[in-house]
Amino acid sequence: xxxxxxxxxxAALSVMTVIVSAAACSTKAPNGTDGRSPQxxxxxxxxxxxxxxxxxxxxxxxxxxxxxDLCGGCEVLYQNAGGDAAKQQQQADSALAQxxxxxxxxxxxxxxxxxxxxxxxxxxxxxxxYDRPIPAVKADYYxxxxxxxxxxxxxxxxxxxxxxxxxxxxxxxxxxxPTDAAAGLIKKGIHSAVDSSGFDLLAEYDTPAWEPGKAQxxxxxxxxxxxxxxxxxxxxxxxxxxGSIAAFKAAGAKVPPVTGNDAELAAAQRIVKGDQYNTxxxxxxxxxxxxxxxxxxxxxxxxxxxxxxxxxxxxxxxTPTVVTRENIAEVLVGDGKxxxxxxxxxxxxxxACAEAGLT
Numbered sequence: 001x002x003x004x005x006x007x008x009x010x011a012a013l014s015v016m017t018v019i020v021s022a023a024a025c026s027t028k029a030p031n032g033t034d035g036r037s038p039q040x041x042x043x044x045x046x047x048x049x050x051x052x053x054x055x056x057x058x059x060x061x062x063x064x065x066x067x068x069d070l071c072g073g074c075e076v077l078y079q080n081a082g083g084d085a086a087k088q089q090q091q092a093d094s095a096l097a098q099x100x101x102x103x104x105x106x107x108x109x110x111x112x113x114x115x116x117x118x119x120x121x122x123x124x125x126x127x128x129x130y131d132r133p134i135p136a137v138k139a140d141y142y143x144x145x146x147x148x149x150x151x152x153x154x155x156x157x158x159x160x161x162x163x164x165x166x167x168x169x170x171x172x173x174x175x176x177x178p179t180d181a182a183a184g185l186i187k188k189g190i191h192s193a194v195d196s197s198g199f200d201l202l203a204e205y206d207t208p209a210w211e212p213g214k215a216q217x218x219x220x221x222x223x224x225x226x227x228x229x230x231x232x233x234x235x236x237x238x239x240x241x242x243g244s245i246a247a248f249k250a251a252g253a254k255v256p257p258v259t260g261n262d263a264e265l266a267a268a269q270r271i272v273k274g275d276q277y278n279t280x281x282x283x284x285x286x287x288x289x290x291x292x293x294x295x296x297x298x299x300x301x302x303x304x305x306x307x308x309x310x311x312x313x314x315x316x317x318x319t320p321t322v323v324t325r326e327n328i329a330e331v332l333v334g335d336g337k338x339x340x341x342x343x344x345x346x347x348x349x350x351x352a353c354a355e356a357g358l359t
Contacts, residue, residue, distance in 0.1 A: 038299045039072070039073040040073045043067060043074060043101065043104065044076075045064070045077065045079075046081065046092060047079070047080045047081070048080070048081055049080070051083060054264065056080065059287075062285050062288035063291060071299075077095045083108060083211075085109035089116060092116040100120075100125060102128065106129075106131040107180075108209075110181035113134045117137045121140070128141045129313065130143055132183075133313070140303070141315070142316070144182065144316075146317045147185035148185040150185075150186055150320060152193050154189070154261060155194045156193040157259070167256075167257075169199070169232075170201065170230065171194060171230075172205075172232075173187075174205055174207060175236050190236070202230065203222055203225075205218045210237060215243035216244065223251045236261060238266065241261075242270065258275075258276050258277055259278050260280070262279065263281040263323060263339070265344065267279045268323075268344050269346075272349055278323060280321070281322075281323045281332050281338060285338075286318055328356060341359075344358065
């Protein structure tokens with residue numbers, strides 16, 4: 001009887017040891033590094049799509065460069081979801097399986113990304129929401145632009161221009177993706193400028209996945225529905241703005257003032273040529289570096305405090321600049337600016353660049 005009790009106790013102790021060991025393997029240490037030196041941390045940088053060229057051209061390389069500057073031995077696990085929320089979830093799971101110490105994510109679908117946050121935090125891995133917020137759960141940090149203010153700036157700039165030119169007619173509003181919480185904030189900001197502008201809002205559209213082709217298709221239908229009545233188009237980013245412009249050109253109609261956001265190369269060229277009225281120049285370098293700095297702080301076991309709170313999350317929000325043809329040389333294009341003159345002023349745009357002072 002006594003021998004059986006000893007054997008039973010030993011078996012129970014063995015099971016408890018396995019359970020404790022498994023639990024230890026399933027979560028990170030409190031500082032998120034599993035005992036690894038922060039100088040060898042793995043930081044996942046998960047971007048949402050390639051419809052906006054900024055992620056591949058600017059955000060990712062700038063983030064990687066700052067991490068390398070802060071931590072020569074750190075590894076950035078970079079993935080782009082290509083607009084697929086399920087794929088982004090798989091990429092996040094893969095990053096965790098590879099031992100990511102911090103996850104920085106710009107969600108394809110802000111609601112779906114909540115499960116990524118819960119899974120990562122359940123394993124002791126902090127999550128930084130980048131560019132787009134995750135309202136359903138509290139991420140550990142949020143780094144972005146003031147998206148509602150961006151919307152207000154886009155709309156206000158267009159309305160002031162239409163008033164100054166005594167434009168007549170109504171507006172089309174082309175919003176971003178309905179699954180993107182940042183798009184919702186931009187939309188709210190646009191309405192704050194447009195609803196009291198005195199210009200009728202003829203129609204508005206939430207563009208699935210921010211796809212320019214879908215924006216173009218919708219605007220094409222509105223051109224037929226409101227012939228000669230469209231005074232301007234408030235588009236939430238350069239992709240949807242470009243799609244809107246393409247719709248007017250395809251219809252053989254005069255292109256009204258069209259807005260944008262992100263200061264993409266193609267948008268700068270459209271502005272110089274006079275096809276697009278404005279865009280928003282975001283301090284992407286500043287934001288990418290702020291996210292990298294916060295990620296490394298988490299890897300060191302520190303908790304960045306932020307300068308404000310959004311959706312219950314400590315946040316850093318940066319203010320961008322409206323760019324039109326009048327200030328493009330001052331703000332966006334040239335030495336020390338986000339875009340180089342040689343990039344924008346190709347042979348096709350040489351004459352227009354000269355007129356805009358880009359020489």
